[in-house]
Amino acid sequence: MSAETSSGDGRASVPWLVVLACAYLGLLALVAALAGAIATPDDLTSDLRSRLLPPLGFGGTWAHPLGTDELGRDMLARVILSVRTSLFVALVGTIIGAVLGTTLGMVAAWSGGFVDDAVMMLVDVQASLPFIILALAAIALMGSGLGLFIVVVGLFGWERYARIARGMTLAAREDGYAAATAHLGGGPWRISVQHILPNILGTLVVTLTINFPETMLLETSLSFLGLGIQPPNTSLGTMLGDGRTYLLTAWWIAVVPGVIISLAALSTSLLGDWLRDRLDPNLRR
Amino acid sequence: MLGFIIGKVMRAIIALLLVVTLTFVSLRAAGDPAAAFLPPDAPIQQVDQFRSNWGLDRPVLVQYLVYLGNLAHGDFGQSFADGRPAIVVVGERVPKTLLLLGLSFVFMLVLGLALGTTAALTHRTPLDRAIMLVTVLGYSVPNFFLGLLLILVFAVQLRWLPSTGSDGWQTLIMPVITIGTTGAAIIARFVRSALLEVVGKPHVRAARARGLRDFIVVAGHVLPNAAIPTVTVIGFILGGLIAGGVITETVFAWPGIGRLTVTAVAARDLAVVQAIVLLIAASMVTANLMVDLLYGWLDPRVRAGKRQP
Numbered sequence: 001m002s003a004e005t006s007s008g009d010g011r012a013s014v015p016w017l018v019v020l021a022c023a024y025l026g027l028l029a030l031v032a033a034l035a036g037a038i039a040t041p042d043d044l045t046s047d048l049r050s051r052l053l054p055p056l057g058f059g060g061t062w063a064h065p066l067g068t069d070e071l072g073r074d075m076l077a078r079v080i081l082s083v084r085t086s087l088f089v090a091l092v093g094t095i096i097g098a099v100l101g102t103t104l105g106m107v108a109a110w111s112g113g114f115v116d117d118a119v120m121m122l123v124d125v126q127a128s129l130p131f132i133i134l135a136l137a138a139i140a141l142m143g144s145g146l147g148l149f150i151v152v153v154g155l156f157g158w159e160r161y162a163r164i165a166r167g168m169t170l171a172a173r174e175d176g177y178a179a180a181t182a183h184l185g186g187g188p189w190r191i192s193v194q195h196i197l198p199n200i201l202g203t204l205v206v207t208l209t210i211n212f213p214e215t216m217l218l219e220t221s222l223s224f225l226g227l228g229i230q231p232p233n234t235s236l237g238t239m240l241g242d243g244r245t246y247l248l249t250a251w252w253i254a255v256v257p258g259v260i261i262s263l264a265a266l267s268t269s270l271l272g273d274w275l276r277d278r279l280d281p282n283l284r285r
Numbered sequence: 286m287l288g289f290i291i292g293k294v295m296r297a298i299i300a301l302l303l304v305v306t307l308t309f310v311s312l313r314a315a316g317d318p319a320a321a322f323l324p325p326d327a328p329i330q331q332v333d334q335f336r337s338n339w340g341l342d343r344p345v346l347v348q349y350l351v352y353l354g355n356l357a358h359g360d361f362g363q364s365f366a367d368g369r370p371a372i373v374v375v376g377e378r379v380p381k382t383l384l385l386l387g388l389s390f391v392f393m394l395v396l397g398l399a400l401g402t403t404a405a406l407t408h409r410t411p412l413d414r415a416i417m418l419v420t421v422l423g424y425s426v427p428n429f430f431l432g433l434l435l436i437l438v439f440a441v442q443l444r445w446l447p448s449t450g451s452d453g454w455q456t457l458i459m460p461v462i463t464i465g466t467t468g469a470a471i472i473a474r475f476v477r478s479a480l481l482e483v484v485g486k487p488h489v490r491a492a493r494a495r496g497l498r499d500f501i502v503v504a505g506h507v508l509p510n511a512a513i514p515t516v517t518v519i520g521f522i523l524g525g526l527i528a529g530g531v532i533t534e535t536v537f538a539w540p541g542i543g544r545l546t547v548t549a550v551a552a553r554d555l556a557v558v559q560a561i562v563l564l565i566a567a568s569m570v571t572a573n574l575m576v577d578l579l580y581g582w583l584d585p586r587v588r589a590g591k592r593q594p
């Protein structure tokens with residue numbers, strides 16, 4: 001889509017920026033996928049003689065291109081492993097939220113009555129509390145094991161999918177194709193999965209691109225606070241949290257992961273905006 | 286109109302009751318409350334005392350009603366970190382947080398409105414594009430990183446501002462910017478598209494055709510109509526403000542509710558966490574109710590209209 005054909009409000013949908021954003025996200029995905037091959041936990045052995053070394057360009061050497069941290073661990077290896085953790089948690093979390101929300105929304109639409117009311121009430125409650133507070137309360141109650149933490153992060157955003165899936169299922173039920181399937185003897189399950197789902201997939205995918213960076217920010221925020229990913233695992237948020245203490249002497253410990261997160265969020269925003277304009281002109285906040 | 290108000294108030298009350306119920310259920314589901322609230326080496330008399338205080342020896346429904354009664358009396362249990370009532374521990378932090386969040390709200394509103402209006406009025410010019418790009422950047426940088434960057438530049442390098450603390454107006458500057466930036470970016474984009482939508486409407490073209498000056502058209506005919514959709518995001522913004530407060534207060538060691546939340550969660554001080562959750566839920570539900578009512582007052586169609594699907 002060129003700038004001339006962009007929609008009336010002239011959203012910053014410059015194609016080369018979108019290409020750049022895709023390239024960056026692709027690079028991150030590649031790093032995450034190959035993390036096991038290019039960096040091993042062995043690369044994270046501490047070496048107190050070479051602690052707090054600056055990155056290349058600030059007096060550092062090729063031995064540690066991004067410098068070292070407070071224990072003399074190589075920052076590059078740490079960043080690679082952290083990108084893997086953060087992307088993995090965000091991806092699994094986004095999928096959990098999408099599947100849960102969509103299912104609940106569809107079930108609510110088909111059942112009606114009490115079930116519908118109950119689901120919509122939960123949506124209301126969810127919308128009335130900032131999610132990070134709920135997540136913190138859950139961590140306070142149940143501790144922060146990795147599996148549990150992923151589930152907590154996964155609950156984020158389910159209410160959006162639920163709302164969309166419910167509304168669109170209700171609308172689609174009245175459409176000819178759903179009614180036709182029903183006349184041919186198709187049950188709610190068959191109609192939902194085989195006929196309605198493909199029709200609302202575009203909107204759900206757009207919601208997914210909005211949710212993914214927010215899920216990543218939630219994970220990194222909680223890890224930054226020291227309540228998310230726990231050592232020996234490392235996430236970009238954990239690194240930033242560690243780097244906070246060394247801001248005076250070693251700024252790179254905080255700045256390197258911070259820049260990576262910010263660029264990832266920026267890229268997904270640009271991509272999401274562009275996708276939204278292309279796939280679903282009706283879905284604007 | 287009265288029916289509309291009663292309906293909204295009922296919904297708010299039900300939402301709040303649901304939050305309280307969920308809190309009750311999850312506290313019970315998390316295991317023996319006596320074990321959770323009391324230190325593990327608590328003497329058996331104290332455990333019994335605790336059980337009878339909270340009515341744990343009675344049926345669940347009675348327990349639930351007692352729980353509601355206690356909350357209504359402001360009894361949220363004891364903080365086991367320092368033994369005082371949780372409501373006191375939380376209450377003494379409220380003024381600092383209100384000051385910080387209040388200023389941040391004003392900051393984001395002023396900056397967001399200014400940027401959004403400027404962008405809309407200079408639609409499709411380089412200035413508009415530049416503002417939009419800045420706003421994308423503004424909500425992409427996570428607030429914990431923005432806070433650290435500000436500290437790095439203004440406290441470590443330039444030494445203009447103190448990096449932590451809560452004494453004097455200087456300590457407010459960086460936290461307010463940190464919390465307000467994301468919201469300002471969202472408001473700016475929202476105001477811009479709301480304005481652009483209204484500018485094309487017939488009543489605005491009519492006002493222009495009557496030869497009214499640009500300022501009058503914008504202030505008298507465009508802004509009031511653009512206010513309607515903007516009001517709806519305020520509840521959403523408030524949630525962001527609270528979430529931002531949790532992070533930002535921790536970054537700048539600001540002694541408010543946000544930092545208390547993090548320390549209470551880390552120490553698993555459940556009474557305090559519970560008090561904070563209910564306090565925030567109550568403020569959010571109230572704020573959303575106000576927004577709904579304001580929305581109904583601004584837009585007559587909402588009052589008369591059906592519930593949206």
